[in-house]
Amino acid sequence: MDYFLQQLINGLTLGSVYGLIAIGYTMVYGIIGMINFAHGDVFMLSVFIALIIFLLISSLVGGLAIAVALILVLIFAMALTALWSWAIERIAYRPLRGSFRLAPLISAIGMSIFLINFVQLVQGPRNKSLPPILDGGFVIPVGDGNITLAYKQILIIVTTAVLLAAFWFVVQKTPLGRAQRACEQDRKMAALLGIDVDRTISLTFVMGAALAAVAGVLFMVQYGVVSFSDGFVPGIKAFTAAVLGGIGSLPGAVIGGLLIGLIEVFWSAYFSIDYKDVAAFSILAITLIFMPSGLLGKPDVEKV
Template sequence: MDYFLQQLINGLTLGSIYGLIAIGYTMVYGIIGMVNFAHGDVFMVSAFIALILFLILTQILGIAAIGFALLIVLVLGMALTSLWGWVIERLAYRPLRGSFRLAPLISAIGMSIFLSNFVQLMQGPNNKSLEPILSNVLVIPMGAGTVTLAEKQLLIMVVTAALLAILWYVVQRTPLGRAQRACEQDRQMAALLGVDVNRTVSLTFIMGAALAAVAGLLWITYYGVVSFSDGFVPGIKAFTAAVLGGIGSLPGAVLGGLLIGLIETFWSAYFSIDYKDVAAFSILAIVLIFMPSGLLGRPDVEKV
């Protein structure tokens, strides 16, 4: 039982990171109906930004308080990564918004390749590592055994839950959220009613990139290593999570991320680790057969 609970904690931790990245996919898709395939590489760039900023603060500026350093990295990382999100929207999406549907997709894939190769050129092809931080562990007795809950695992799950609650409030209760929901339903009608569509779409990209920055910081804090190729696999997993939960649904994105993380973790623990990706995508296929809109998604309604 204690082994099961330990894997449950590990799966929720990994799934929380997937969920944060998946929110960026689902927000952009919900408003402009396109998948931002560069979002995984934005996450990778944010992890490098977090690593560089943390090393500057701790090793060059000599800040010894780890919590204070992480807070500064979080704020600066979100600002810099949001700038990347804004640039991607202006260069890869806005000029092609009225083109045929495949044009923004091709542009996003091109941006993804550019970001990956840019980081490889700037940082090199080798993995970049960070010394373990937040290494405190809480040992919880469970019958005859014990379950360990690392400080960084608890941090990841709490941050994910808090950001989901904040984002849900922004979307449901603020003028920006009303503008986003209006653009999701009908961008042309929203523009006629006075909604600044370009500003709303740009802010959506910025919010998605800011969440990717949080995920990047949590990733480097948890794993302690990042590579220029780390945008592809987590990005695909997060996109799978968004589709599984129902793309366009914020709670669905986090739910899908948690499920993908749990499936991977339990499959690796009880079966062969070589087939954990097969298991995750198989579950996705089975769910979509019976629920084409995902677990919490809404079916598309054709406008006439």
């Protein structure tokens, strides 16, 4: 029982990270129907940005409370990652709007290769590891054992919840969110009605990247180690989450993320840790084959 609960907590923590990245995939897919292949690498970049900012802050102002430091890291990482994502969209995707369908996908793969090698080049190929940032936690006795609810797990789940609520508000209640939904429905019509479509799409990328950066900061706090190649697998898993939840659906992305996190953790805990990625990829394939609209997505009716 305690083992199960412990894994549940671990799964939810991991799932929060996946869910935050998945939103970026699902929003971009929703608005321009494109798989932003470089999104996983944007996430990886954000972990590096967060890591450097964290080191900078701790070396400049030594005695700063960890909470204040993390909030500063979060703000900087979100802003700077968003800037990168904006630039990527502007350079690699916007010129290809309305062009050949494969072109943006190839361009995104190119961008992904570029980001991986750029980070490898400027930061070196070795793993970067930090000393544990936030140690300790609550130990809760359950039955005849204990479960540990680490402070950083609480931080991750709470931050995810708060930021998702804020994000939900933006998408549902602000003119920006309305413009996004209009562009999703019909980009041409939205443009005719005076919506700046390019700007809306850019902002979608920016928002997706900012949430990926939140995931990046949380990833840094949780694992404390990152390398240039760490974007691909979380990226694919987050994409799996987006597909599982129903691509284009925001709550779907979060639910999908949590499910993927739970499945991965439970698979490792009860079956085989070697095949945990195989499990994730299999879920991706099975979902797409048998339930292509996911849990909350709209069914895609073939028009004749």
